Amino acid sequence: MRSSSLQRRIILAFSLFGGVLGVSLVGASYYLTLQFREEIISQKLFAELDSVVLYYTIYHRLPAPRSAESRIYLSAGKNTFGLPAHLNKLTPGFHSVAVAGQKHHVAVKDMEGARFYLSQPDSALQLNQSYLLFLTLTLIISLLAALAIGAAVSNRVTRPLIRLTRKIADAGGENSKTRLAGGLDNDEIGALAAALDLHVERTKALIAREREFGDDASHELRTPLAVLKGTVELLLLEPDLPDSARKRLQRIEHALHEISDVIAGLLLLSRAPNTTESTTLYPVEPVLHEVVENNRYLISGKPIELSMELDGTTQVSVAPSTLRIVLGNLIRNAFNYTIHGRILLKLDKGSLTIEDTGIGIQQSDMGRLFERYYRGAEASKAAAGMGLGLSLVQRVCERYGWRIEIISHAGSGTRVRLLFKEASPV
Known part of the structure; x- marks a missing residue:
């Protein structure tokens, strides 16, 4: 249903927009976090170092580090208390130093004649899981919000389209007086x-x-x-x-x-398919004999052998006048375009086959056989006509559910098979 497809497209558009927006926001947040990472690390280390200084001021001893990777050092005058050499020359402030090929961040602060150091390796200061979880939840929430908004908008947009579609489906036949615009808003x-x-x-x-x-x-x-x-x-x-x-x-x-x-026949085809028509079954063989005799003059004087293998049980629920249109066009084509050789008419139960050894049809013309007013180059040379016969045959076949198959090669004849549908007209 087209309206459902439109709904899906609207929801998909909003989802894509929400996804792109969410990814952009999360990406921007992560990028800015990385850009200001040094500042964040500095603030984190100095906040922890302030608590170390406060603890030392109260208890006159250094506290245990908050993490296993952290190291706390103290120097007072010439007493370094095991201070590593790479920290000895650092001045108060924030520093990044390399130790054994690994980056360390160090916060240094002086207080009452003592210098405090807090060192942590860079690997211990990666973005924590809670922050990554926050970014993930932000992305998921943005997607869900986009889906909800898309569903609401699509429902509002397509509701009048669905109403219009239902009114068209319920309008009935050509005699219906239903007005499609009735009851709809004065919008697009x-x-x-x-x-x-x-x-x-x-x-x-x-x-x-x-x-x-x-x-x-x-x-x-x-x-x-x-x-x-x-x-x-x-x-x-x-x-x-x-x-x-x-x-x-x-x-x-x-x-x-x-x-x-x-x-x-033309009047019949011009009427609607559901027009009441006869459902009486008519035998095909008598009509076929009549059409052959009426067109026999077309092969009179030609070296042509006409053979007929007829099954008298084949019946169709089509008036003989309409059946004559189909059989007449097909048989006249075989008679007109066969110069010499043989023509076979074979009527089996449910089908009619017409084979001839005529001029055949060019492969370039096969796709246009049923076009109105189209005639192939060879057909135009062999016989007069307007190119309406096969088009009319196809219209009758479509109306009654018949099928026509044509196999032909230029110079080697044509085989036409007409498959009847033994049922009442549609």
Whole structure:
């Protein structure tokens, strides 16, 4: 769901921001700590040294060091009391000296004629665990705060989007009168919903105009077609009609039937997929025979062997007029583009295979076979056409859940397999 994805992106953005901010703060704190480390160590040693001096003033003896690494020394006049040589020349203040290759920090202070020394190795003055724990907790808290803020902001931002998405999902079909902008705030989401309402109204008006045009065109075309059919039928009843003229009139009659079927099929495809259609099962074989006979003239006079292996049990829940559109386009292609050789029509249960030894299809054209008005270079040379046949076939297949497979190589023929779905139309 897009709104959930947007929520995740907002939360992720805030988390990244919080993480970067937390790491920056912790890093800056750690960096500054390292930069002022000498000052911190100096203050720490002198604070401890002050307590040593106070203890000595009260008890006249040196206290035990607070840590095992610390060393406390005292010198008074010429009495050094075991003071190491590397400390003997140090003046009051803070010093860093190297002893046996290791760095030591020393605090020196004079008090009442005596000089006190507090020495600690550098390794004993590393940042303590509590400070590191504090930095870690700071980072974790910043991340959790960023997550919480991100979740709250994303919920507030996406709530109207989720409402709009649900309203779109519940809007129903094209006859729905639900207004998407109703009940939404007058903000960017409300403006988007209003724009969608306007777009839906325009789309509905466009669909209505297209349907009206289709219905009007169908009505206006059927009238002259009926006149032509009646005229041809009357002419065919003439007893003295020459055979050559009778054959031409029969071809005209078949063409008029095909035009009527195409008009009916196009009107069907122009309607919504959920339009009520017949669920009656029709056998494929009679329609296939009819289409073959109507187009047999295309291979008349060609050295072509036409073979048919037909299974009479195959049925589809598609009107014969629509089935003729699909079969007619596929069979006409095989008849048109085969110059010599063999054409096989094989009707198995649930599928139709058309194999020919025709001119074939260039591999560069295979990806565009179902584009409207597209014709390959070889097809344009071999026969006239507009490049609409396979596009129309694909639309019918998509509507009824059929599948069409085409395998072809230039100069070696084409194999088309149409797989029917024996079920009611969607």
